[in-house]
Amino acid sequence: MGNLxxxxxxxxxxxxxxxxxxENCARDNFPASVRLLLVDNPEAGALNVAKRMExxxxxxxxxxxxxxxxxxxxxxxxDLFQEKEIDLVCLAGFMRIVKKDLLDKYHxxxxxxHPALLPSFKGLDGQKQAxxxxxxxxxxxxxxxxxxxxxxxxxxxxxxxxKQDDTEETLSLRILKEEHLAYVRAVRLxxxxxxKISGRRVFIDxx
Amino acid sequence: MGNLxxxxxxxxxxxxxxxxxxENCARDNFPASVRLLLVDNPEAGALNVAKRMExxxxxxxxxxxxxxxxxxxxxxxxDLFQEKEIDLVCLAGFMRIVKKDLLDKYHxxxxxxHPALLPSFKGLDGQKQAxxxxxxxxxxxxxxxxxxxxxxxxxxxxxxxxKQDDTEETLSLRILKEEHLAYVRAVRLxxxxxxKISGRRVFIDxx
Numbered sequence: 371m372g373n374l375x376x377x378x379x380x381x382x383x384x385x386x387x388x389x390x391x392x393e394n395c396a397r398d399n400f401p402a403s404v405r406l407l408l409v410d411n412p413e414a415g416a417l418n419v420a421k422r423m424e425x426x427x428x429x430x431x432x433x434x435x436x437x438x439x440x441x442x443x444x445x446x447x448x449d450l451f452q453e454k455e456i457d458l459v460c461l462a463g464f465m466r467i468v469k470k471d472l473l474d475k476y477h478x479x480x481x482x483x484h485p486a487l488l489p490s491f492k493g494l495d496g497q498k499q500a501x502x503x504x505x506x507x508x509x510x511x512x513x514x515x516x517x518x519x520x521x522x523x524x525x526x527x528x529x530x531x532x533k534q535d536d537t538e539e540t541l542s543l544r545i546l547k548e549e550h551l552a553y554v555r556a557v558r559l560x561x562x563x564x565x566k567i568s569g570r571r572v573f574i575d576x577x
Numbered sequence: 578m579g580n581l582x583x584x585x586x587x588x589x590x591x592x593x594x595x596x597x598x599x600e601n602c603a604r605d606n607f608p609a610s611v612r613l614l615l616v617d618n619p620e621a622g623a624l625n626v627a628k629r630m631e632x633x634x635x636x637x638x639x640x641x642x643x644x645x646x647x648x649x650x651x652x653x654x655x656d657l658f659q660e661k662e663i664d665l666v667c668l669a670g671f672m673r674i675v676k677k678d679l680l681d682k683y684h685x686x687x688x689x690x691h692p693a694l695l696p697s698f699k700g701l702d703g704q705k706q707a708x709x710x711x712x713x714x715x716x717x718x719x720x721x722x723x724x725x726x727x728x729x730x731x732x733x734x735x736x737x738x739x740k741q742d743d744t745e746e747t748l749s750l751r752i753l754k755e756e757h758l759a760y761v762r763a764v765r766l767x768x769x770x771x772x773k774i775s776g777r778r779v780f781i782d783x784x
Contacts, residue, residue, distance in 0.1 A: 487694060488712070489710060490695075504730055504731050505695070505734060506731060506734035524712055527713035532784075536645050570709070574742055
C-alpha cells in the first residue's frame, strides 16, 4: 500500500462518481487508493457508499448550503488532508467553490468532473443547458481545478450523442457512465505521473 | 431541375466548402442545386472554383473589409436572391455579419458552418481557440443563422479528436473534412423538408 497515491474525494450528493473511483481504485494493481470521503452535507448518499466500502468519512460544516465555503471549514479540510497525507483531491459533485488556501496547497492536485464538454455549459445543470441549447453532442470533462468555475486545464473529455428524444434524465445517465470512465482514467494517469500541465493545456505521456 | 432547391453560397475565401456543396449538389438525385456564388472579395479563390464548375458568380462590394455589410449591398443581395429565386442561403467562410433585411427575408433559410462544437469557440479562429484552450475534442457545427454571431439553432455537429501534437493547420484540415460532410447533409435535409426549428432546437425528421 505504501506507494499508492492517497486520494481524498469531496462530494455533496449521491456519490456515484465517488463509488466508481473507490471501486476502481480498490482493484489489484491500481496505483491509487481512496483514503477518505469528505462531505459538506450529512444527508449525502455518498456517506452510505463509503460506509459499505469501509472508507473513512468526514462531515465538515462548510456554512449555509450553496454558499461559499467558510474560511474555518477550508482550514479544517487542509489540516485533515495534511494529516492523512492526501496526494490528490477529487471533487465529485461537491457543490461548493474551493477556497484559495486549499487551491494553493493542492495546486495541480485537485480534479473535478463536469457533465459537459467544457468550455460549453459551465456551472450548474450542464446536461439541461446542453438540451436547451440544442447541441448534437455533449459529454464530460475531467479537469484540474483553478480559481474559476469549471475553467481549469482539461485532462480528459469523453463525448456522447444527444438524442432528439432525450430528457435531462436520459442524457445525464449517458454522460454519467462516461464520467466514471474518464475520472478513473484521469486518476490513474495522475498516479502514474503521466500528466504534465503546461499553461492551460495538459499533456499526457502516452508511453 | 424544376423541383430542385435553389441554393446560393456566400463566401470570402478559398471556397473549399463552396466546392464541396456545389459538387455534391451536382450529383444525380441530390435534391438541391447551387445556382450562384456571391463573394464580397474579388480575390476570393472561390471564384475560380465557380468558374470551373460553370456556376454564376457575383461580386458585391459590401464596404471596407472586415466591417459590417453596408445597407446598400445587403439590399442588392436581397434583390439578387429574389430575382434568382433562391430558396436557401449557405454561408461558407463569408466574413461578414448578415444584415437584418436579409435575415428577415430568409428567416430559417440561411445556414452557416463553424469550425468548432458550438457554443464553444464562437467567432474567428475556432480551431486556434480550441487548441489554446486545450480541449480533447472539437469539430464543426452547421447552424441556422440568427442575429448573433454563431448563436443560431444547431442542425448538425460532427466531432473530431484534438491530438497533442496538432497544429492549427492539422486540426483545421481534420475539421474541414467534417465540415464538408455536415454541410452537404444539412442542405439535403433542408431540401427534403426534414428540418423543423422549434425555439432554439432543430428536430430532424428521421423518416
